[in-house]
Amino acid sequence: MQGPPFAGVVEGERFGPVGFTVSPAANQRYWASAGARHPLLAAGALYPPIAANLTILAFQTIAPVPLLHARQRLRAHRSGPAGVELTVTGAVSERYERRDREYVVVIAEITLFDGDPLWTSVATFCEPGA
Numbered sequence: 001m002q003g004p005p006f007a008g009v010v011e012g013e014r015f016g017p018v019g020f021t022v023s024p025a026a027n028q029r030y031w032a033s034a035g036a037r038h039p040l041l042a043a044g045a046l047y048p049p050i051a052a053n054l055t056i057l058a059f060q061t062i063a064p065v066p067l068l069h070a071r072q073r074l075r076a077h078r079s080g081p082a083g084v085e086l087t088v089t090g091a092v093s094e095r096y097e098r099r100d101r102e103y104v105v106v107i108a109e110i111t112l113f114d115g116d117p118l119w120t121s122v123a124t125f126c127e128p129g130a
Contacts (some may be wrong), residue, residue: 005102005127007063009092016089016108018058022050027082045079046086051119055108058088059125063104070103071124077117086118087111093122101126 022030030047052072060067080086090108097103103126110119 006095006104006125007065009063009095009104011092011095013062014089014091015062015106016058017087018061018089019085019087020054020057021085022046022082024082040079043079044081044083046082046118048074048076048119051108051110051121052123054086054088054110055090055106055121055123056125058090058108059106059123066128067125068128069123070126073122075120077119080112080118084113087113087115090121 024044027044027046027050030050034047034049036047051074052069056067056069088108088110090106092104093107094105095102096105103124105122105124108121108123109117110121112118
């Protein structure tokens with residue numbers, strides 16, 4: 001591993017705002033790959049677990065290193081449509097070591113254009129080979 005774990009980020013360090021748009025076609029692929037058949041898909045709603053991917057992408061703006069996703073909690077506040085810009089902001093909430101491996105916990109808020117939360121994502125990462 002080169003440099004400090006997670007590029008040296010510290011507790012309290014913030015990331016974002018970062019904008020992402022999940023196209024309707026990409027959203028359809030997420031739903032299909034999960035085998036999910038739900039009325040929200042037909043209504044064009046975003047697949048909620050996309051929040052995990054957006055959390056990783058936003059966190060990597062301050063920690064541009066490969067990550068292993070060790071844990072994920074997701075709270076859905078409402079549904080949102082595919083094809084609109086989402087904004088991700090977040091912060092490093094915790095750094096800890098377990099079994100000689102360093103972990104980082106990040107909390108991210110994913111919002112729609114109106115600024116109200118769509119999802120809250122709490123993700124724990126470790127670096128591969130650590």
